[in-house]
Amino acid sequence: MSNQLFIEEDEDTNIVADPEINISPDHEEDPIIESIPIVLNDISSDQNNKFQVIQYPGRQKNRPLQGNFYKASVKTVTNFLEVKMPLDTTKFFNGHKIDDWGEDIGEQTLNGVLNKTEGGLYAAKIIKQDGHKKIVLVPIDSTAQLRASFKYIDDVDANNQAQRKAEATDTTKSTNIQILQTASKSGAQITHGDGFGNALGESLKHIKKFEEEEWAGLKWESADGTMATSIRQEAFLNAPDSELITESDLMSYVDDLTRS
């Protein structure tokens, strides 16, 4: 489970749509210049490796990630990815804020939901081997957009609130009379009384599930690291030589798509 390869956004520029769906190849205007065989290397059979596109929309292109000091972890059941990176305190860093937000702002947390692609997204590479060109496609399992989370601010907030609550409960003690009263009725009976009530919303249930799931740590490899190279090698260079040939014709493919 542990070994997932991450491709940075800039590197993965050619997300191609399925090449089979050129609905109307306009032959006159768009002549065929060259035919390149396509090879599909489905590494998803290998459970440990998955291609995932990770985007970090908050960061500019000319400021690529550097260094190896990233920590990544994932919650696979609830499809959540977290990346921690060290904070560059030399630039644009307001040291005074540490007083407010605590001193453990050592790293920045990025997280995002992994969206499963329903097929159709591929990482591609044109490979020249002994004069032959081929395009290797590797299906992408899921994509994720990462956004900064500021847990330290939330933690401060939560602390403050807990404190306030504690103070409040000190002053007014008996607030749970009401609960006793309602508890005397069988709760479920009432909520479902008319058939239209449900206890916890779908999203809250999901959050509960999310919070219960353990983080699974991942190993971070930089783009030119040995493991990344080997996986890239496996995915692209060592791809099987069998050319991808469509068996279904265009119409039956479209039929397949549109059949509900």
Added chain:
Amino acid sequence: MSKRKFKVEAESDEAFQELFQPEYRGKKLTDEINTADDKWNLLPAFLKVKGLVKQHLDSFNYFVDVDLKKIIGANELVLSDVDPEFYLKYLDIRVGHKSSSTPGTKEVILPPHECRLRDLTYSAPIYVDVEYTRGRKIIMHKDLEIGRMPIMLRSNKCILDGITEKQMAKFDECPLDPGGYFVVNGTEKVILVQEQLSKNRIIVEADEKKNIVQASVTSSTHERKSKTYVITKNDKIYLKHNSIGEDIPIVIVLKAAGITSDLEILQLVCGSDPHYQDLFVVNFEEAAKLEVFTQQQALNYVGKRVKTIRRAGAPKLSQLQEGIEAIATTIIAHITVSDLQFREKALYIATMARRVVMTMYNPKMVDDRDYVGNKRLELAGQLMSLLFEDLFKKFNSDFKANIDKILKKPSRTSEFDALLSINIHSNNITMGLNRAISTGNWSLKRFKMERAGVTHVLSRLSYISALGMMTRISSQFEKSRKVSGPRALQPSQFGMLCTSDTPEGEACGLVKNLALMTHITTDDEEAPIKKLCYVLGCENILGIDSATLHSFGNYGIYLNGTLIGTNRFPSKFVSDFRKLRRTGKISEFVSIYTNSHQNAVHIATDGGRICRPLILVENNRPKITADHLRKLLDGEWAFDDFLIHGLVEYLDVNEENDSLIALYESDMDNAESLFTHLEIEPFTVLGAVAGLIPYPHHNQSPRNTYQCAMGKQAIGAIAYNQFRRIDTLLYFMVYPQQPMVKTKTIELIDYDKLPAGQNATVAVMSYSGYDIEDALVLNKASIDRGFGRCQVVRKNTIQLKRYPNHTKDVVSGMRVDEDGKAIFPHQALGPDGLGEIGARVENGQVYVNKCVPTNAGESVLGHNEQSPSAESHRETPAYYKGPEPSYVDQVMMSVSDNDQALIKVLLRQTRRPELGDKFSSRHGQKGVCGIIVQQEDLPFNDNGISPDIIMNPHGFPSRMTVGKMIELISGKAGVLNGSLEYGTCFGGSKLEDMSKILVEKGFSYSGKDMLYSGITGECLQAYIFFGPIYYQKLKHMVLDKMHARARGPRAVLTRQPTEGRSRDGGLRLGEMERDCVIAYGASQLLLERLMISSDAFEVDICNKCGLMGYNSWCTTCKSSENIIRMTIPYAAKLLFQELLSMNIAPRLKLGDIF
């Protein structure tokens, strides 16, 4: 036309020779079928497949076949709180047939006509397949009946679906009846089409005076309905929702939805447009001031302001949870959040904000609420589906409660079988559906919706009135509000909604009618379309970063209003998509169009959109060729073949905006612009009812509207089964004729088979002075011959009840006098106590001699043994009341639902036209009969023909109904020629041709004839416009209205005469009449009218205290000293007493006048 030419020419040999030439009048013998003229044949083909009420049938079929299964799927499990092991799962649902029955089985209780007669509901059983646990075992049970579903006539669950005319006759059913209604408790009920603003779409509106811009969206899911707004307040943008206490700044909402970076928010809302950015940037300050930076803070902020309406027992949520719940499910509820992926919702909110910003910058970017593309039509199926889901949920929760009750008992003797308790509630679904349809009250618990007046009784006044009702669309808009916008004729209505057919008065423009060639879509699956979009090059929205979303040239792809991705080549995307649709890969009713203002491609698959078929055009040539049309005429092809072959396609209102549609094929010749579509027939802008008007394009527009209202009141033939019907009130025309001047619409809707009117020979002239104010002069001889004669039949229902003490109502035979003859009231009765068929019933006579037991109220347990045989009855006969006698037409005796005998007596009157009866031509020109003249006194022409009707020429100048004049000329030409002429809108027989025929037959080209006076025999000084015009007799007849009273019943409370003809009421001298009498100074008349003839009352008044007493005794003063007796209106006395009851003492001070 060509036939006629042929005939005329064939008379001479020379002309015949000309025909053998290869070219004849510019036409070759081998000429192709003219696509321009013959393409109209698509219209009957369309109506053959679709019919006029197809929208109702489609919608109901979709509900029964698809929606029911979805509802079952969404509520499939019934679980028990007591026994966690127990479950019951619905697997499948069917209406009208069992899983084992052969395909095509339609299990309905009785044929629909029998249901009508016997006051039953035409329904079919609802079967479900269930899987449940009994003890440890899992049991499957198939074909469990959970209730009965009212069946729409002619839907695919109805026995009338797909049967021949002959079989229809066996069922006593009219083959021309369109269906589309329900029979509930014997009455025909229509669920009118309802017009609404589209759901799940953003509508942007601006109030320039108040400087407010708002984007609103009504989210509608199966579970809930709610409205979310994004509004501006002091140039700052907020989100507003009913369940949130105060407006939330938009930036905070977006942060709560997971977009924490201000840069990203700015990019999502404004893109890189500096104007938008300037407008939006203030909103960041607001959020910063509130110190909301992270998602959690934002969620807390939102959660704190959520109005919580938690039921007791539900878990109490923390602020954060409330916030998540609000963002995930409450706001914009139709977008679901899964896996905590808020991005879609965030984007939706951002889109709303963007639209607001765009409108702030350019106020022209607002949406038009009245635009037909922003409207959705709600049909019977959708309403039934809402109702059924509600009832089904109730059914399940009742069922669950029942199971819990049983399972709770610790010691049960037998193993628990859930099916034993499911049947208890099956009546709820049946009754719930019945009640809603018969009362029209739609109450949906889950939306807290109460809607009244959803259903209406199908008007069976004439065939057209029934048809007109089926195509009617009612608006949710308030009738009383005086606004012009929603009532105005919308340009986008063209071809979709009839431009003429709307009522006058308060509902004007709010009630509309469908045009002839429209289709209303049903819901289509979104998922395959979404998948297809991705394949066609749409980039998934989840993979797009905010910086590129609104970059130049990037078009958003919206599926049913929700952004699903972007594409850089929208025109290619759209054309690819259309290609797939035209090849039948996607449903033909999915629409796609580009909106360049919003840089958006919108795809719609939702139901309720109005669309219509159009011919596709390529390189300014229609794709339909003569060959295709020949196939159609030969019966080789049906309408659907044209769709499959991509020759015709459906366009909805929005997609119409993306196309250039040629009205006529000739418009495309040498045109500079490239047309995309061609109109099938221009007269399809009108609906079925307006289609009856001949030459409507020559009339002043309101006249056509008037005719649309009057066409529905015309007496005529109702249906082929009209004499088998027993309705509350029916009018038949005795000798209906099809019009001389027809239209294509008339033939298409079979009005010529069930007409409502007669061709009257009309002379347009002044005669006798009894023709002022549009009054008509009628020919007595024509009336004798049967012109305008009609029959009125009225139903009288008598129920013979059974009482709890085993007594029951009976019908007893007639009573006879000493001579052995029936006494006067019983003269119409037979020995069985029922009116004899054909017997004349006069005022005060009995048609059913019903008797009720005298001891009906006695209890069952009492002394029932003492007098079992001596059952005594009291006569409670049904008396006939009416100024004119009737004749017993039919007597029906049957047993209704609850085993009680049901007697229906149909009484008939035959009426000939009389003074004051109302007639109208088909051009909104109504008039009453002013005088009936002997034929001898009427003018006549050279052939000795005298008119049936004389119409005053003053009816023309101000009304400008030129169509009526052309109808006369065409009709006259048709009469002389022996042909039926056409007055189809934007077409029809040409006036020149008609005039030519007239001249050929020796008449004036202008339709004017020389007439001779019937009185003097001299010829009239002017030529008279003379010829046949189709006249309708309207249902307003003097006999039903005439009313006078000298004395009669009075209301109990006020002692004033009752109101209304039916209660033999008085004729009111109202406020305005009172003013006249006052002005005139006729005070004694006033006194008489207002008091003496009304509610004079002698009252004792105490002159001392000023209050009223009685019997010369003042109860207040306890004396009879100062009592004065005087007369006041009883209503005044009542007022004083009512005031006294409110602790106000009105005291009368009396003084002498004279």
